[in-house]
Amino acid sequence: MATYHINEMIFHVYEKNTVGETRVLNCCLTVDELEKKLENGEIDLGKVEIECLPPNREECEDASY
Helix, strand or coil, X not given: CCCCCHHHCEEEEEECCCCCCCCEEEEXXXXXXXXXXXXXXXXXXXCXXXXXXXXXXXXXXXXXX
16 A cells, blocks of 8 residues: 655545435645635535545546546
């Protein structure tokens, strides 16, 4: 398994409990962008799922970009 520096990672934010579809709220956020949205209350951890993706897109077969 490859290891990455935290600042190389990207994140997708999905709405929880969507029926019949996956609703993407934010995609391809950097660590700094994710932290700012969390600090500003733009992302409610109780209502979303956050997926951490490695920076190498070839390793993300199932990820939606």
